[in-house]
Amino acid sequence: MRNLDMTSLRSFVAVADHGGVTKAAGILNFTQSAVSMQLKRLEETLGIELLDRSSRRIALTSAGEQLLGYARRIIEMNDEALTRLTSKNYEGEIVLGVPHDIVYPVVPGVLKRFSTEFPRMKVQLVSGYTRSLKEQFERGEVDIILTTEIEAGPRATVLDERPLAWIGGHGGTAWRQRPLRFASGRNCVFRPHAIRMMDQAGLDWENAVDTGSDRTVEATVSADLAISVMIEGSEPPMLSVIEHGGDLPELGTQLICMYVQERGAGEVGRRMAELLRLGYAVAETTPAPGARREAAMSSAEAPSASLRRHSWQQELARARRSGQARG
Numbered sequence: 001m002r003n004l005d006m007t008s009l010r011s012f013v014a015v016a017d018h019g020g021v022t023k024a025a026g027i028l029n030f031t032q033s034a035v036s037m038q039l040k041r042l043e044e045t046l047g048i049e050l051l052d053r054s055s056r057r058i059a060l061t062s063a064g065e066q067l068l069g070y071a072r073r074i075i076e077m078n079d080e081a082l083t084r085l086t087s088k089n090y091e092g093e094i095v096l097g098v099p100h101d102i103v104y105p106v107v108p109g110v111l112k113r114f115s116t117e118f119p120r121m122k123v124q125l126v127s128g129y130t131r132s133l134k135e136q137f138e139r140g141e142v143d144i145i146l147t148t149e150i151e152a153g154p155r156a157t158v159l160d161e162r163p164l165a166w167i168g169g170h171g172g173t174a175w176r177q178r179p180l181r182f183a184s185g186r187n188c189v190f191r192p193h194a195i196r197m198m199d200q201a202g203l204d205w206e207n208a209v210d211t212g213s214d215r216t217v218e219a220t221v222s223a224d225l226a227i228s229v230m231i232e233g234s235e236p237p238m239l240s241v242i243e244h245g246g247d248l249p250e251l252g253t254q255l256i257c258m259y260v261q262e263r264g265a266g267e268v269g270r271r272m273a274e275l276l277r278l279g280y281a282v283a284e285t286t287p288a289p290g291a292r293r294e295a296a297m298s299s300a301e302a303p304s305a306s307l308r309r310h311s312w313q314q315e316l317a318r319a320r321r322s323g324q325a326r327g
Contacts, residue, residue, distance in 0.1 A: 002045055006078055009071045011038035012050065016068050020058050084118060094268055097126040097133040097145035099189075100214065101234040102256060106279040107146075113275055121268055130189040137259055143269050146276070147257045148189055148231060156257035157273075159280040164190060164251035165232040166242040172224035175242050181208040183217045183226035194229040194251065201249040256280065 014024035015035065025032045043050050050064035060068065098107055103125075111123055126136070130147040137145045152158050168175050180198070182205050184191040198205050208226030209216055221228045222238040231254055232241055242248065260273045 004045065004071075004074065005038075005041065006075070008038040008042040008045070009075055011035045012042055012064075013068065013071050013075065015039065015051070015058060016060055016064070085120070091120045092268070093122040093124055094144070094272060095124045095126060095142045096272065097128065097136060097142040099130050099133065099146065099148055100127045101230055102146060102148060103127065104234065106276070106283050110272075110275045110279045114272055117271065118268060123272075129185070129187040131187055134259070137261070140261065143261050144272055144276070145259050147259065148254045149257055150193060150252070150254060152255050152257050153259070155259055155262075156255075157260070157277070158255050159258050159277060160256040160283075161253050162234075162256060163232045163253050164193075164229055165235075166227055166244060166248050166251070167221060167230045167235050167239050168227045168242045169222045169224040170238070170240050172221075172227075172242075174221075174224045175227045175244055175248060178204045180205040180248075181226035182206070183208040183220045183228045185214055185217055186210070186212050188214075188217075188229075190229045190251075190254070197249040197251055203249065 011024060011028060011030070014027050015021055018024050018027060021032050021035050021039075024030075025035045028035065030038075039051065046063075046067070048063045049061050050067060052059045052061050052064075096107075096111075107125075111125070114121070114123065126133070126142055128136075130149065133142065133145045133147060134153075136142050146159070147153075147156070149156070166175060174181060180203055182194070182198070184194065195205075209220050211217065217228055218236055218239065220226050227242060228239075229251060230239075235241065258273060258276055260269060
């Protein structure tokens with residue numbers, strides 16, 4: 001298999017940019033004969049002429065013009081990879097806080113993409129309730145957090161808006177019982193809202209558990225001993241959205257927000273935030289109930305392999321124009 005030599009490509013681009021071998025040699029700190037040799041080697045590798053040498057001023061052939069775009073991208077990717085893999089500026093740790101119920105479907109794909117771009121950076125993923133994550137953020141213990149909130153805070157970037165849903169065991173009937181048995185962790189951000197909606201609807205209800213454990217809530221609900229509230233699409237496989245036909249109060253929607261530390265984020269933090277915005281922009285607005293899908297950052301939706309920043313911005317703009325992005 002033939003390979004394109006980086007030095008030859010740099011020489012070719014320099015000649016194209018500066019209009020001749022003499023100026024290119026000065027820019028590259030090569031001799032003119034060395035640049036000419038690199039150009040000849042590149043032409044021999046490809047088996048085509050890249051330069052029209054019939055006039056005093058060197059011009060590109062049609063094949064040379066076609067190669068020029070590829071050469072620029074190859075050089076850019078080469079330099080970016082070397083910088084990201086070797087520069088100590090991209091070493092360290094970034095702490096990302098995410099409520100456990102919205103880790104899927106977007107975050108895994110974002111983390112995978114981030115680790116590809118910054119292989120020397122360590123990502124510490126902190127999972128918790130929105131309330132505790134915001135407290136940690138205010139103390140400066142995390143760099144970026146995602147939250148689920150009815151109203152966005154003053155420093156928030158809204159990434160998405162998802163419906164809240166009543167959740168029960170598969171084929172369960174607990175939602176029909178009165179008093180309605182309700183299960184929710186003490187620190188769950190949805191708990192006060194769900195209680196307020198039940199009270200406003202005049203619904204007779206009672207607490208089914210007293211716990212700070214989500215696993216306890218999930219076990220209780222999956223056994224059809226109670227129902228709970230979750231963002232639609234985030235429910236675990238053993239639970240499902242209750243099709244209550246209006247017998248339970250509507251819960252409205254929740255905002256998925258992002259908070260980024262204003263100081264100390266740097267390029268790495270800004271890139272993580274950009275990837276999270278893009279992840280939610282290209283993901284489906286409302287996932288199918290009960291499904292925990294991988295982040296919607298497939299090869300068809302993700303930027304080109306060059307991973308250049310403007311490519312991501314173009315993808316984000318395209319998603320927003322199609323109405324997929326919010327906030």
